[in-house]
Amino acid sequence: MSHDHGPPPAASRHTRRIVTAVLVPAALATLAALILLWPGDVRAAPDPGGGQRALGTVTAVAEQACPAGARQQRCGSATVRVSQGPGAGTEQPVDLPQGPGTSALHVGDGVVLLYLTDAVPGGRAYAVVDRQRSTPMIWLIVLAVGVILAFGRWRGVTSLAGLAVSFALLLLFVVPAILEGSPPLLIAVVGASAIMFAALYLTHGVTVHTSVAVAGTLASLVLTGLLGALFTSLMQLSGLGSDDSSALAVTNSTLDLRGLLLAGIVIGALGVLDDVTVTQAVTVAELTPGATSRWELYRGAIRVGRAHVASAVNTIVLAYAGASLPLLLLIAASRAPVSELLTSEYLAQEILRSAVGTIGLVASVPITTALAALVAELRPATAAPEPRPGRHARRA
Structure with a gap:
């Protein structure tokens, strides 16, 4: 700002x-x-894998020792209750997420799932791809806005309005227009x-x-x-x-x-x-x-x-x-x-x-x-006034 x-x-x-x-x-x-x-109306290309996004909460975790020589760090499965998306209201088994940067799942964790409509026979139809972060993000944004308004007051309101216009133009004009070609x-x-x-x-x-x-x-x-x-x-x-x-x-x-x-x-x-x-x-x-x-x-x-x-x-x-x-x-x-x-x-x-x-x-x-x-509007320099003769100055 x-x-x-x-x-x-x-x-x-x-x-x-x-x-x-x-x-x-x-x-x-x-x-x-x-x-x-x-x-115009720029639509995202369909996912070639047929995946659909879903949200859920971990209800159980069954971790087991990985086989000797296995590359993955965690082996086992978890049970996730789907709250939004395909299969909402059901409990689905998922494999524990693998790869660098992944963290262990715990009961109560909110996760983002990918539902694979064309899953391999015998494989899991759901996979954990990310964590749910909406709640802490909302609180962080509320805190940032509160700090700006508390310090900036009316100027803070106008700066937030300018920020909103900036994001609107980026998301509604710049990004779609570039995607359009x-x-x-x-x-x-x-x-x-x-x-x-x-x-x-x-x-x-x-x-x-x-x-x-x-x-x-x-x-x-x-x-x-x-x-x-x-x-x-x-x-x-x-x-x-x-x-x-x-x-x-x-x-x-x-x-x-x-x-x-x-x-x-x-x-x-x-x-x-x-x-x-x-x-x-x-x-x-x-x-x-x-x-x-x-x-x-x-x-x-x-x-x-x-x-x-x-x-x-x-x-x-x-x-x-x-x-x-x-x-x-x-x-x-x-x-x-x-x-x-x-x-x-x-x-x-x-x-x-x-x-x-x-x-x-x-x-x-x-x-x-x-x-x-x-x-800039410069003021013209004014000449200094001439000093007046004193009361006792001699007259010519």
């Missing part, structure tokens, strides 16, 4: 006209693109622009200073997308840099994975850009009353921007590193040369994301600061 900068100084009518003339066409173009590219980079730019307009104006209000931040964010997003496309081509990345991408390539062969990589870069960069651009726009507005020239105003605001962007760059790099921590551990455990690891498809994608996102973030500071300084 962006910082609360307080009410900035009011802008003149001339400044409002300039900003409106620039942003209204951009907003209308974004709206028109949303309407033209809005996906639209160019992922174009969809990401349009979706990110719509999210930017909605989130910034809902969170910070419809002001000239927010509009300047919107313009700076939009310019930085375009720069990020262009750099991402250029270096994705130069580095010859295919987009198959993770198991998720490989799975998508198998299930949807028409999906543009390179465009999907670029779309992720653009949307990921938007999360940090809005905070930086709003800070710079309001900083310029606060410094305007004491500035004597636009260059002086720009220099003063850019000093604030350097301090802000120093911490923001660290934030964006650590965010990418945190999301890729398993990959970093896998690379650290590898015996391959460092030069080979750094140029591999897996790590090259993460370097691309971090580097391009950082460049777009740094560029947003001078871009937004310059735009804000250009539309």
Whole structure:
């Protein structure tokens, strides 16, 4: 969530006209693109195995020793009472889940089942595939919302509204449109622009200073997308840099994975850009009353921007590193040369994301600061009044 900068100084009518003339066409173009590219009814492909999802609760566990030489860690079966889905109200036997990362089942555990309609004769028709997590997740979300509202008050309400719009656009426009076969980079730019307009104006209000931040964010997003496309081509990345991408390539062969990589870069960069651009726009507005020239105003605001962007760059790099921590551990455990690891498809994608996102973030500071300084209303310097002669001054 962006910082609360307080009410900035009011802008003149001339400044409002300039900003409106620039942003209204951009907003209308974004709206028109949303309407033209809005996906139809995208239905998920049917599961070729015929599996159906069901929910249940473990009522009994019968664990036994595994045979000598067996790979699995736990052997035996459990009984699950199905509460939702195929076979609701019945008790079904299941094998204990196997594989790395699986935990032991206990009586009372809520589990997610996969009902196999074409099960092998003599085999189990149900299999445990996951745990039920809805209840703790709901409490976690309620706690997070409560903290935001308690601290942010009305600004917290508006930020949550912007967050809701962002998720709605991602789930209803960006993801279905990409699945439908639209160019992922174009969809990401349009979706990110719509999210930017909605989130910034809902969170910070419809002001000239927010509009300047919107313009700076939009310019930085375009720069990020262009750099991402250029270096994705130069580095010859295919987009198959993770198991998720490989799975998508198998299930949807028409999906543009390179465009999907670029779309992720653009949307990921938007999360940090809005905070930086709003800070710079309001900083310029606060410094305007004491500035004597636009260059002086720009220099003063850019000093604030350097301090802000120093911490923001660290934030964006650590965010990418945190999301890729398993990959970093896998690379650290590898015996391959460092030069080979750094140029591999897996790590090259993460370097691309971090580097391009950082460049777009740094560029947003001078871009937004310059735009804000250009539309700032500087007060003309007034000449100092001449001192009056004293009462006892000699007359000529």
